[in-house]
Amino acid sequence: MKALNIYNPVKIHFGAGLIGETGKIAKKYSDTALIVTGKNSMQKTGTLDKLVKILKDAGVAPIIFDGITPNPTTYEIDSAAGIARGKGIGLIIGLGGGSPLDSAKAVAVAAKGNIPVWDYLKTTAKEALPVITIVSTSGTGSEVNRYSVMTNTETGEKPGFGYECMYPKEAVIDPEIMLSMPANVTAATGFDVFVHIFEAFTGKAKNAFSSAYCMQAFYLLKDNLIKAYNEPDNIEPRGNMALASALAGLAIDISGVGIMHAMEHPVSGNYSNVAHGAGLAALALESMKYNLNACKKDFMLIAHHFGIKRAGKSDDEYAGSLIEKTKEMLSALNLNIRLKDLGVEKDKLRKIAKEAFDTMGFAIQNNPAEAGENEVLKLLENSY
Ligand SMILES: [Fe+2]
Structure with a gap:
């Protein structure tokens, strides 16, 4: 019989309207947060503005990085990680579908280290900033696992990677956000x-x-x-x-x-x-x-x-x-x-x-x- 080791530390919050709890959740980890998201839907639906207000009301100062594209690149991730490092951010919040959530985990690793994110394909990441995921689609499952997929800006290679330190701390799954999905x-x-x-x-x-x-x-x-x-x-x-x-x-x-x-x-x-x-x-x-x-x-x-x-x-x-x-x-x-x-x-x-x-x-x-x-x-x- 095969031996098994099962481990998943993500605290899952599921329910309509639960995005409202994100402020309280975030505050447990830091007074500052980098929101990692894309350029379109979270702005159009007002979810991003709503999240910013929720965080501010809870005493968490947010900075927005909205440069994540549908197939996130190493350039985007390294740019966001540079901002997180430069501003001394204590928490990464991924907001959106699989791409922003995957990116949030990669940013959390790259922000802790001082090497380009691509190097983590060869170097095991041991630590990362805490990550909260707020998912807007029902697809990748990225909200509850350690994996991240990134595209090399220069070569177009698109590997997946994941280390134990990349598990999100908490996942907010609020189906009300998904009502606006095309x-x-x-x-x-x-x-x-x-x-x-x-x-x-x-x-x-x-x-x-x-x-x-x-x-x-x-x-x-x-x-x-x-x-x-x-x-x-x-x-x-x-x-x-x-x-x-x-x-x-x-x-x-x-x-x-x-x-x-x-x-x-x-x-x-x-x-x-x-x-x-x-x-x-x-x-x-x-x-x-x-x-x-x-x-x-x-x-x-x-x-x-x-x-x-x-x-x-x-x-x-x-x-x-x-x-x-x-x-x-x-x-x-x-x-x-x-x-x-x-x-x-x-x-x-x-x-x-x-x-x-x-x-x-x-x-x-x-x-x-x-x-x-x-x-x-x-x-x-x-x-x-
Ligand atoms: Fe998939």
Whole structure:
């Protein structure tokens, strides 16, 4: 029997309106905070202004860094870390979707050290400033795990990394903030949740704890993702998807991701306009076909929990019905897309395959079916 070590120290606050508690939470850690966020939605919806007021009312002085782009770069992270160091900031607050939250964790590490954030791919980070995450989408699960993904400004490489000191101290998950999420973001981030569940549940590192998180996340997702997409102002499906995202985030914190994430990172690393979830949508069906034989029982179990009727189907047919069901889900979310629809150039596929190994090799190692660079290239070509 395999030995296990399970650890996740993030204090989770879930509930409508809970952003109002952020002042009290922040004050426990520092009198100064750097808010790490993007340039658009948090301003448009008034969430950023609201947070600034909440912090000031609690006696925490905020500084805003709103330079995080959808695929955050090392330049952006190092710039924010420089501000945090220069101003003697004691707390980093990530506000927004996966990108600002990932960045907040990376900024917290880089602000403590005195080396560029990229160097932490080779050097283990031992300490970081405390981080609070306030999540505005239901997708990456970044709010509850230690991982961060960054794009090298010069090379376009997009690795993920994470150390124990990078766990957020506390996560505020307030579904009211998510009511303003645009439909395409609901779809893409929600499909990311599905892939987290799928890859944590089928990967080589799966175990009883990650599978338990996956199953509950899956139950919530199957009944709520399309509903949240079609009924954007309904807080029930928004809240349930927020829970699914957090649970799936805990699952990948334990068991990691697989080949879809390994291929997607270099796709959106090279094409910064590609949303992570949209890239995954283009890669999912071919990747599932590739993995079917290596984890047929897992496919069948997910198909069962999806409510797909067995009705005389062979094991192969029943496992395959999950791929059909995933295709239907993608259609319902308007995400039935291919790599070429995302603007990826065919002659870049070999570079993307190589980068998948160079920067996300650990995810390929974790994938249920073995794959070399040629198999990854073939998958990319089949998804084109
Ligand atoms: Fe993801």
